[in-house]
Amino acid sequence: MKKNATIKDIALKLNISISTVSRALRNAYDINPETKKKVLQLVEELDYEPNLLAKSLVQKKTKTIGVIVPEIDVHFFASCIRGIYEEAYERGYKLLIAQSNEDYDLEVESIQTMVSSRLDGLIVSLSKNTKSFTHFDKIIRREIPLVLFDRATENIVSSNVTADNIGGAFEATEHLINQGYTRIAHIGGPENLEISKKRFNGFKKAMKANSMEINPEYVVHCNLSKSDTILKVKKIMSLPKPPNAIFAVNDLVASEAIDYIKEIGLNIPYHVGVVGFNNAPFTKFSHPKLSSVNIPSQEMGRYAAQILIKQIEDNNIRIITEKLNCNLIIRESSNRKLYIQEHKI
Amino acid sequence: MKKNATIKDIALKLNISISTVSRALRNAYDINPETKKKVLQLVEELDYEPNLLAKSLVQKKTKTIGVIVPEIDVHFFASCIRGIYEEAYERGYKLLIAQSNEDYDLEVESIQTMVSSRLDGLIVSLSKNTKSFTHFDKIIRREIPLVLFDRATENIVSSNVTADNIGGAFEATEHLINQGYTRIAHIGGPENLEISKKRFNGFKKAMKANSMEINPEYVVHCNLSKSDTILKVKKIMSLPKPPNAIFAVNDLVASEAIDYIKEIGLNIPYHVGVVGFNNAPFTKFSHPKLSSVNIPSQEMGRYAAQILIKQIEDNNIRIITEKLNCNLIIRESSNRKLYIQEHKI
DNA sequence: CTGTTAGCGCTTTCAG
DNA sequence: CTGAAAGCGCTAACAG
Secondary structure, eight states: OOOOOOHHHHHHHHTSOHHHHHHHHTTOSSSOHHHHHHHHHHHHHHTOOOOHHHHHHHHTOOSEEEEEESOTTSHHHHHHHHHHHHHHHHTTOEEEEEEOTTOHHHHHHHHHHHHHTTOSEEEEOOOTTOOOOGGGHHHHHTTOOEEEESSOOTTSOSEEEEEOHHHHHHHHHHHHHHTTOOSEEEEEOOTTSHHHHHHHHHHHHHHHHTTOOOOGGGEEEOOSOHHHHHHHHHHHHTSSSOOSEEEESSHHHHHHHHHHHHHTTOOTTTTOEEEEEEOOGGGGTSSSOOEEEEOOHHHHHHHHHHHHHHHHHHTOOOOOEEEEOOEEEOOGGGOHHHHHHHHTO | OOOOOOHHHHHHHHTSOHHHHHHHHTTOSSSOHHHHHHHHHHHHHHTOOOOHHHHHHHHTOOSEEEEEESOTTSHHHHHHHHHHHHHHHHTTOEEEEEEOTTOHHHHHHHHHHHHHTTOSEEEEOOOTTOOOOGGGHHHHHHTOOEEEESSOOTTSOSEEEEEOHHHHHHHHHHHHHHTTOOSEEEEEOOTTSHHHHHHHHHHHHHHHHTTOOOOGGGEEEOOSOHHHHHHHHHHHHTSSSOOSEEEESSHHHHHHHHHHHHHTTOOTTTTOEEEEEEOOGGGGTSSSOOEEEEOOHHHHHHHHHHHHHHHHHHTOOOOOEEEEOOEEEOOGGGOHHHHHHHHTO
């Protein structure tokens, strides 16, 4: 790598002081247009690029935000990152990203690195395996602005933006009820996961609100792996009186349920209606197209960034909690009424 | 934000010089174990975290890599980023990411920012609309290590890692031929895009190698938008003698072609076979499941990072060009033989 | 409008 | 093994 020109080089060539050059570059108000012109000209000639490191060191701000997500290539997180990026970009912030890979130790390490890098603020979505939160003490103690998103916890006192999982689950379940399904099952996720709990709660709430009884045999929890999901689907579908609708904790689980149900010769949505959660890209392409609760992921990222930047610039860490509405996207897998109508049954 | 402790604070408290503290922290060899112990103890007490900015400023290296992609949330790029991240992480590098949003100006600006941030090296995948490459001069001139990936160009002298698009397209086309399709069409992407050209070339090569004539009417190019794709599909399918197979430049185009073809009452793969490119996540879920050429995206990211870091650390920008093999994933949309067998036609 | 001075928090010779 | 001094490239008072 070649040596970069500095303001000192420019000052020397022009026989002026470095502070004058500095002023010209920052287009401060108290600068002679003539001088400024000359400086700008030399900038071109010398191919000068300001050194942001030096600037950050003195100003004690890096104009960069740190983002930690469990997995970068999971569409939901990638989409959040895009939202964060766009908001940050518009406000003049850069993005340093890290992935915890759902690993507690990696999460701790990433936070450490980000603190050392003197980032202006952090946006993080917790790893599934994070059960202790002392690594956030470092951040709280230093009063580094922090916003948690999606995978938040009450154990950390910070701003956070999450989706209204309860509301989304409620809407999904009620939709199944309205479609005329009478025996509604729920395939949940790991019971310790906040999100699993919320979605299950929304399910229960909707059942109750509609005076439907929950058959305990219809409620199962899987660890989100394919094999375990199939096991649990099999279990409920093998009951003497199997359910005729399933609200699944996410789209993959829903899709695996659908595969199994189709395999045993039942029609979806006629015999069994299915709704997933997340509105993953594949839901539009699956067969039948999968109904799903959409989480506005990109908006979630934008909000998180917005809140964070506000905290950074107002230099005030008032805690803001934003809960974003989810919306149910009704596709074929649960639209029994339309199916009946179209097939004149 | 609170003031951070510095080595000076430690030095003062211990009544030693800052250079000694510095040595203790970097565990240099020439340090008294006793002194080191005391320093480390104070580190805990004062909650000291090294300031990487200061370190970077003097060492002239930031231990961070810049990544610019067209769109962060496109699965292919997200997956590459993951690969880059993992390799970088293992080698002690951080990641600054930016998105060009397929916009030339944003790409230029991102590069500018990264140069100013004094990143140790850059990994970029070009925007679709980048037709001039002078913004890379800044990087070349400074001898900043640079690796292009996927969307590379010969107009920039740099290392690059790409997929063997020609080979992948060849395999896909030959597969269609082997399945017994006789009138094979190609829906390409924008003609200026390197990738479009390569995939088209692979198509031509396979046709030639199998002594198949290319009907010029069967070759169309779209701008990858949905509307334009449908327009072009319509065009070829409305020919007096329409094609009975399509090799599409990517999965989305393939999927839109399939939708249209199903709509006009033809069966896939029986009447028309379709193969896409990218092996996007949805291909497994679409109906029929879409055959597609898989690009090892995560590996591509890893390689790019590997090459870059080698250049950074060897301080030698020998140009390395890596071409990764693609592999065809045969699913239902092109498996005419299996279809015939299963349906006993 | 411009120059001087003093750092930001660290590493890196060079002496001792 | 330790300290002094210089400096990375910039900003930020404070004079003038």
